[in-house]
Amino acid sequence: MQTDVEICLIGGSCKSPIEGFWNGNNMIYILQKALHNEESDPMEESKTDDAIYASELLPKESSGPVALSVRRAKQLISLYTMVQNPNMTHLKISELVVLPPLWIRCDGSDPEHTCWLGAEPLKAGNKITGINFYVVTCDGPTADKTCFANLEELKMAHKMKHHSSVVTTKGFAQYELIRAAAIEDTIVESESNIYVDITWNTVDKILETPPLISAATLNITLESGDPRSPVYQLYRELQFLLALAEGLKTGVTEWPEPLESESALELVQEFLTDLKKKLDGYCLSGNSNETEKIKCDTAAVDSSIKSVFSERGDLDFAEQLWCKMRSVSSYQELIECFTLIIKSLEHGEIQPWIHQGSSSLLSKLIQQSYHGKIEVVSLSGITPVQMLLEIGLDKMKKDYVSFFIGQELATLTYLDYFISTSVDLQEQVHRVQKLHHMLEIMVSCTVLLQFKHENLFPLTQICMKYYKENPLNEKHVFQLPIRPALVRKFYQNDHPEIWKVDISSGHGQKEVKTSWQVSTNPPVEHMTSNNTGLFSDSTVNGSSEERMYFITMAKCSQLFLQSPGASDRMRVEEPPSESGDP
Numbered sequence: 001m002q003t004d005v006e007i008c009l010i011g012g013s014c015k016s017p018i019e020g021f022w023n024g025n026n027m028i029y030i031l032q033k034a035l036h037n038e039e040s041d042p043m044e045e046s047k048t049d050d051a052i053y054a055s056e057l058l059p060k061e062s063s064g065p066v067a068l069s070v071r072r073a074k075q076l077i078s079l080y081t082m083v084q085n086p087n088m089t090h091l092k093i094s095e096l097v098v099l100p101p102l103w104i105r106c107d108g109s110d111p112e113h114t115c116w117l118g119a120e121p122l123k124a125g126n127k128i129t130g131i132n133f134y135v136v137t138c139d140g141p142t143a144d145k146t147c148f149a150n151l152e153e154l155k156m157a158h159k160m161k162h163h164s165s166v167v168t169t170k171g172f173a174q175y176e177l178i179r180a181a182a183i184e185d186t187i188v189e190s191e192s193n194i195y196v197d198i199t200w201n202t203v204d205k206i207l208e209t210p211p212l213i214s215a216a217t218l219n220i221t222l223e224s225g226d227p228r229s230p231v232y233q234l235y236r237e238l239q240f241l242l243a244l245a246e247g248l249k250t251g252v253t254e255w256p257e258p259l260e261s262e263s264a265l266e267l268v269q270e271f272l273t274d275l276k277k278k279l280d281g282y283c284l285s286g287n288s289n290e291t292e293k294i295k296c297d298t299a300a301v302d303s304s305i306k307s308v309f310s311e312r313g314d315l316d317f318a319e320q321l322w323c324k325m326r327s328v329s330s331y332q333e334l335i336e337c338f339t340l341i342i343k344s345l346e347h348g349e350i351q352p353w354i355h356q357g358s359s360s361l362l363s364k365l366i367q368q369s370y371h372g373k374i375e376v377v378s379l380s381g382i383t384p385v386q387m388l389l390e391i392g393l394d395k396m397k398k399d400y401v402s403f404f405i406g407q408e409l410a411t412l413t414y415l416d417y418f419i420s421t422s423v424d425l426q427e428q429v430h431r432v433q434k435l436h437h438m439l440e441i442m443v444s445c446t447v448l449l450q451f452k453h454e455n456l457f458p459l460t461q462i463c464m465k466y467y468k469e470n471p472l473n474e475k476h477v478f479q480l481p482i483r484p485a486l487v488r489k490f491y492q493n494d495h496p497e498i499w500k501v502d503i504s505s506g507h508g509q510k511e512v513k514t515s516w517q518v519s520t521n522p523p524v525e526h527m528t529s530n531n532t533g534l535f536s537d538s539t540v541n542g543s544s545e546e547r548m549y550f551i552t553m554a555k556c557s558q559l560f561l562q563s564p565g566a567s568d569r570m571r572v573e574e575p576p577s578e579s580g581d582p
Helices: 049-056 070-084 151-162 232-250 264-279 317-325 331-346 361-369 383-406 412-419 425-449 453-469
Strands: 005-010 028-033 102-105 114-124 127-142 168-178 193-201 215-221 478-482 498-505 512-519 549-561 570-572
Touching: 070 102, 070 114, 070 127, 114 549, 151 498, 151 512, 168 425, 193 425, 215 425, 232 383, 232 425, 264 317, 264 331, 317 331, 317 361, 317 383, 331 361, 331 383, 361 383, 383 412, 383 425, 412 425, 412 453, 425 453, 453 478
Parallel strands: 028 102
Antiparallel strands: 005 028, 102 114, 114 127, 127 549, 168 193, 168 498, 193 215, 215 478, 498 512, 512 549, 549 570
């Protein structure tokens, strides 16, 4: 039993740690060092001085995966290969089972700085015909472009290694379009990012800019609540709604900082006084039919977005009341506000209008007031909190519906899931959160990327489809196929975050690939920039102003089975190296 290693089976919807170097879509084994093992391994004891020095540079404590020495990984690859060889009859394996591909994390302790070793059985039906071996190496970070490969030399090396006369090349580049920006001297901590992945055929030179005929996918991850967002005030409004929902669930409401300078009670008193004056004929000068317009935070948006998201002009009494009562700072003040409102309704001092279809308790009281009598409501317990939550939900749902329908991004039928009242209040609040997240995505793409309706519409459909089937997830990456020309101006003079070329030859099971890649982030999670002993110099002439890149190479070699009568081992394309490379 191999007690120094642990194995993970990766598959299904799990993100593969080697997806950048291997495009298989089946289950895989990931082998790494067992963290619980404290006994010395005889293979580890025979390390070279360089290997020991490199391993000492690795973090002593880590919450992430830990790599094995390259020598140990090669031994495990050999064992895997033996049990997959049907000609190894002396092993007395009664029934050979084709195992999933094996990938082993390596610590880069060899001169080539190997970070992954992989093996993938080749099969015809249920019969193994050979094995693909993979070696991934990594250097850097460095800004020294003289360390970069030459494309023609890469192609020639691939042809010689695999005895190929013809090779094809495919490029991949990833550009970050929106970065976390500084506000004065501080950085806003955010998970938000918008980047584009571009692929194209026929690469002419290393780090070339992708041609316009490339295929591109926009990747959007957006975290709500950025103070720089044009809809940040609406986000704060949503936070108050969430605080009420939490209070309704737990019985304890954390009152947030007021959004207005005046107290909610003062604002409500002024509002009711204005309505009483209108009812008394104070405003009979021709403006009596004019919709009451109030200063609402949804109107406090940046001028660049006013044409996209602006204040609704049809706020009814309950919605206007919500805008006033968002400044409530205590449970007692909440009760006092509703006491004033209910007394005004009972005495017929106001006759407010409300939208049809509202099922809130306050709306029912208003409808009853039209007939001169309203039911008695006990303003105790969670009732006042629920009343305020209900009118806030009604108002914010209409805000989001107004945006998506006004911009012709969705129909009322398609939005029905998000505004349905057939589910409980907590679920309604959760769906309003989804609407807000989608709004932030659309607004960001409109303001930052200048997207038009033709791009926003399919993006809206993608977001809504996801959120009809999944819970709120602001870390989800929404993907939109686009034409590179749409965002080219944002990246054409910029450095890529990732740039890769794949050089391929052969077809089917005999296809082999060599990959060369540069990336601004470490390409593997078990080797980071802290492992400075494993990497090249990170500056050029003492300057670190140039873009720093990790340089990664992935190579493949193949071994094929001979007939059982000819040999009891596999046949490789070329002899293995003396260093023990598979």
